[in-house]
Amino acid sequence: MFVNQAADLVIQLSSSLKTKPDVGEFGIVFTDHMLTIEWTATKGWKAPFIRPFGNLALHPASTSLQNAIQLFEGLKAYRGDDNQLRLFRPMLNMKRMAYSAWRACLPAFDQSELLECIRRLVEIEQDWVPHSDVASLYIRPTFVSTEPSLGVKKPIRALLYVILSPVGVYFKTTDAVSLWADPKYIRAWKGGTGDCKMGGNYGCSMLAQHEAVDYGCQQVLWLYGDDHQITEAGTMNVFLHWINENGDEELATPPLDGIILPGVTRRSILELGRKWGEFAVTERYITMDQLCSAVKQQRVKEMFGCGTACMVCPIGRVVYQGQDLHIPHQDAKVTSRIAKELTDIQVGGRTNIHMHEYMQTHTDARCFPYSSVTAGRTSVCFILPSPSGFCFHVLIAYFE
Structure with a gap:
């Protein structure tokens, strides 16, 4: 597992930022940066790297291409009426991704550390989060084997990466x-x-x-x-x-x-x-x-x-x-x-949270619980502050 990898995060910002288009077809426009984390069986996890968005270099015999040793996740960042950004129950996505990785014989990873790296990426790309309650920033973590081999076997090299895409409605029709x-x-x-x-x-x-x-x-x-x-x-x-x-x-x-x-x-x-x-x-x-x-x-x-x-x-x-x-x-x-x-709930209009899957697993000292009472309901989430003053609300769960 990678331990305290978020503290070792390397950031290389793009020198040429894209013009942000209107949200169009689902998942075809991508932000300026991406997160990559490499792994080998001999050296373990390398430091996570936020870098300009670009193509990946894969060997033609990579077992992700040859044997489909790969998986992905999907979650979203929402912009609320208060202009704060929120993730909806992200530890459930991390948990599901970890299970998929186990099933694919890909290496284990620290779920909380990966979430913190994702938060940093979204923080950098915060201007890409649409100002809309029908649009959001889609977050696509992906995990692939990069071992160059035609053999069907457990991989000894892998790449975990995360890309972001501003999205609107999934189906073009507004009807059922x-x-x-x-x-x-x-x-x-x-x-x-x-x-x-x-x-x-x-x-x-x-x-x-x-x-x-x-x-x-x-x-x-x-x-x-x-x-x-x-x-x-x-x-x-x-x-x-x-x-x-x-x-x-x-x-x-x-x-x-x-x-x-x-x-x-x-x-x-x-x-x-x-x-x-x-x-x-x-x-x-x-x-x-x-x-x-x-x-x-x-x-x-x-x-x-x-x-x-x-x-x-x-x-x-x-x-x-x-x-x-x-x-x-x-x-x-x-x-x-x-x-x-x-x-x-997702845009912060109403959040009454009582579950604690994130609270129990996240150990980052920079995260602290925030609670308030709105319309008679208790709202509990985490605010993840950054040096820039940007605050990110991570919704744990909801309902009393």
Whole structure:
């Protein structure tokens, strides 16, 4: 692991800064600088390096290219109404990245030290964070094997790097998305890497995505097993708000059984719904037969996907085995309520935090807790001060 690496951070600022364009298509514009940290089995982690954004030099036989030994994460920096920047539950991303690294046989890293290096990078690029509650700065940590070998083996060289991109909405349409469900394509399977954020999980989905468009749909509703269990929607976790078979109002999402990505937004929505206490909030298996019956019996209230990139996205239609299932979405009260509450938290409009995953693991002496009371709710986060006077709020979690 790299220990106290943030203290050894080397910074080389670009001598030629880019003109900052308006936020356009998702993930095609990048900031002026990037973070790189090299690792070898013999020497361990080198000092982290913030340098001008540029191409990487990889050997053609690099096992990240040959054997797909690589992974990535995705989180965002938000600018609040108070002009402060905030990260939303970043230690969950660090924890998930560490798990993905273990699964890919890439080296372990200190999660708190990496987060501090990311904070420093965002601090340098703070002017790139949009002044908007519908746009943000997308943070993409990436971890790849750089060992030049055609053999399939555990890497002895690797590179961890972080790039930043100002982004707006993920989907171009403002309407609810449509999904194509066909069991002939499988996103992930038990014992595989569906619960990791690896590029191979997404690259292998391209053909199904292309076929979904041929059927007039925008995304794929991924199914699993002989009973066609619903798993994920495109690159999103999926939720169903309905009256279940027992006549109870329920907000349900598939369980984390190894084929579902443990999304940060997914977890936050579960906690938010349970805090409301207005209906059952469950992690359970849902099959296409159950969904078809519920739609026919008008028991479906709404359905939505969620993720860091797309936030909360209503689902309006599912095409499945000749059936065109229309999902209510014009008056999707729970979907819009969740989207608003999460956005308020992320931009600092409302934060009531009670969990402590960041507090328990972060040991940087420069970080100190900050608390206040707003509208009768306690807000707890960390302010990460810097010599420049820039303050960065790291949201640990929320809800009381």
